[in-house]
Amino acid sequence: MNGRRLWAIVLKELRQMGRDRVTLAMIIGIPVMQLVLFGYAINLNLRGLDAAIVDESGTRASRELVMDMLATGVIEPVARADTPAELVDMLRRGEISVGVAVPRDFERRRIEGRELVQVMVDGSDTVVQSAAVQLAQMPIASPTAGAAAAPGRVAPIGVVAFYNPERRSAVNIVPGLIGVILTMTMVLFTGVAIVRERERGNMELLIATPISRAELMIGKVLPYAVIGLVQTSVVLLLGVWLFKVPVLGSVLDVYVASILLILANLTLGLLISTRARSQFQAMQMTFFVFLPSILLSGFMFPFAGMPRPVQWLAEVLPLTHFLRLIRGVMLRGASLWELWPDVLALLAFTAVMMTLAIQRFRKRLD
Template identity: 85%
Template sequence: MNWRRLLAIVVKEMRQMRRDRITLAMIIGIPVMQLVLFGYAINLNLRGLDAAIVDEANTSGSRAVVMDMLATGVIRPVAEARTPQELVDMLRRGEISVGVAIPPDFERRRIDGREAVQVMVDGSDTVVQSAAIQLARMPIDGGASTRPGTNADIAAPISVVAFYNPERRSAVNIVPGLIGVILTMTMVLFTGVAIVRERERGNMELLIATPISRAELMIGKVLPYAAIGLVQTTVVLLLGLWLFQVPVLGSVLHVYLAAVLLILANLTLGLLISTKAQSQFQAMQMTFFVFLPSILLSGFMFPFAGMPRVVQWIAELLPLTHFLRLIRGIMLRGASLWELWPDVLALVAFTAVMMTLAINRFRKSLD
């Protein structure tokens, strides 16, 4: 062992690392990102679930029950509904996570000790379902009874009805999300090294000399991987149905259309990374830097509703966030792709922006 030669190698690696700005950023960026995400953004104690309330009784007691529920902080009204059926439709479209229905005969039901309030919850997310169940366990009495001759409070029995996953099976929620996770990891990585690999193999000069345009080159790089993504989607769907009996309540065609939207979004993001990276190793590093927040902030591992508002705004920039809403809405709630149009538009816009940036970035790298 020659210590001088060993020291020379150590110094050489440190100098090379110092010149590699992406690696240097990852050394500091990854621990900072994990600390912020796990310490600040991830919250399993859900509060402020999106809700809508239908009070058909409209009595002082029913209004007091609503105020008691809102005071718990578990739900917050974000939409208006007039009938319980509208609540069910909102749940299917993913506009709310919890619906509260108070029947017209609320007072009689409360006096008789029967179910007086019904809480409808989107059970496709088991964590949200568990949080909503807290409402039925909290001491909500609807205020003191104002009926003559009654001195004690009369509790308002609350029932919780879980739609779409009454058995509370975790696989029902996880398997559809795994389609997005797998497509995000593989599609970004595949195209993340596409341009870099051509450059390292010496094929870039040949491609530049051909009459092919920048847009043709980029789109040509994307299309083969899009077919691979559809194959991966099919494998996960079949295994999920066979091993875990995960239902597909909506249209299978809409499932594949949603998958195509995510595939294109991830492929264009990978192309942008590929035009920035100087080596395949850098491309993999940058892919990991994108993949980590996608997994943690999209709602796959941790509930989206539990994150601070600022973090939710950041998560809205991630394709996986919108895909999870699409795939769970279609597969688990039976919604159509057109009912979930805001997330469709978000993925289309993301794809257009990433492809434009990748094409412009590729042109600049050739100058």
């Protein structure tokens, strides 16, 4: 063992890592990213759940109870409804996570000690369902059978969980797994596509052909789109067969939502491929995309618990919009037409990424 030769190799590796900007970014960027995401963005104590309130009683006591519920900070009214049926429709469309319905006979129920308010929860997200249960444990002072109850008495508030009353985690996880698997594989496959052509020497042949940049990029995407649909079918069939995950909406809508995510991820992978200099760099850059996607999209941690700036960042990620689509279609029975904002977001993302990838690609070896 020669110390000088050993030091020469160590020095050579350090200099090479310094010249590799992607590797240097990962050395510093990954710890910083994980620290910021887990320390600042991830919050399991949910507050400010999107809600709508229907107060059919309109009495002073009912308004006070609603104000007490809002004071907990668990829910935040973001929409308006006139009937409980409208609350159910808004839950199905994903416009709200919690609906609060105060019945007309609120005062009679209050005197008799019966259930005062019904809280409707989107049970497709088990974390949101658990947070909404806190409303049922809110202490109030209400008269019972003509006598005043002691302060701190728990309000008889009923919680109804739609779409997953059994609170099975598989019902929430399996639809999201479709998006996670497609994000990981599709970005990676196309992320190394152009780089692989250069490393194998096939770029010279492509340069000599009359094929345009757009034709090359689209031709790279289409085969992987078929692979993505096969992966979707495998996860969907196993989820229904092994875990009894329901498909309340149209199966066609499930596949349309999947192809939207597939195209979005493939075009993102192509953009990465035009920037990376080697397959290893492409895989490194793919990891930078995959880590925020799985943490900020709402798959592992509740979206409602994140700070507003982080939520704005998460809106850029295709997986965030796909999770809303796939859970809305499979678990709530909604149609893609009712979830059109997320459909447009995925289409816009695909168009922007494909345009950037075509502009960045040059049919040259340098």
